[in-house]
Amino acid sequence: MVESSRGPQKGSTRAKADAPDPIDVHVGQRVRKRRIELGMSQEKLGAALGLTFQQVQKYERGANRIGASRLFDLSRVLEVPIAYFFEEMADTALGPTSRARRGLSASTATAYEPDPLAKRETMDLVRAYYRIPDNGVRKRLFELTKSLAVADQTPPI
Structure with missing residues (x-):
């Protein structure tokens, strides 16, 4: 993402230096967990979705956000309901909104601890x-x- 002197470009949701949103990280971990449970490689999942394995890696790390249609495709390929990706979400991921973390609110973000079971x-x-x-x-x-x-x-x- 490119930033001008006026700030992020239209359509961007976060500055490049920002850490991934804890919800994106959680959803990515759930994708990874299910993929591993199925014994599926990142390459195989990527092929089923029309993606490269690098794109799958970015989704799994939470570096790239997963859109609604892609989440739907993932649920079909990984044979889980969409709600699966949001199960077991820690309270820290449900804390302040991204808007608040960007300084538009007085709330502060708490550190996100990844699930060791994942x-x-x-x-x-x-x-x-x-x-x-x-x-x-x-x-x-x-x-x-x-x-x-x-x-x-x-x-x-």
């Missing part, structure tokens, strides 16, 4: 865990993981 590492770990065929081994691994997490939080003696 990380690829978490999803890969869960998939690997459920590929362990022996229920007893899975249960012991689960107990070991819980004990390591508690031990890490225990203050040294």
Whole structure:
């Protein structure tokens, strides 16, 4: 986006240096989460939507906003209702409007914390865990993981 001395051009919604809107980031994370759940690559999703994988990456990061028609297409390709993209939205994403964050209101924005369950590492770990065929081994691994997490939080003696 190009800015003139008069400010953003007509039709622009934010200055280039601005951070992505927390709602755009959340929706992008939900797109990524569902794509990974389906075992779909960014290239494959892009092809289904007529986009490049780079465009999909920008949507997933929240760097590019997803319009209504694109959100509709995503819901069909990813086989989820449109509401799926807005589920589990943190209160921080629902805070002040973009208008307020641009200084047009006295409200201030709060930092957006991404959902750790939406990380690829978490999803890969869960998939690997459920590929362990022996229920007893899975249960012991689960107990070991819980004990390591508690031990890490225990203050040294």
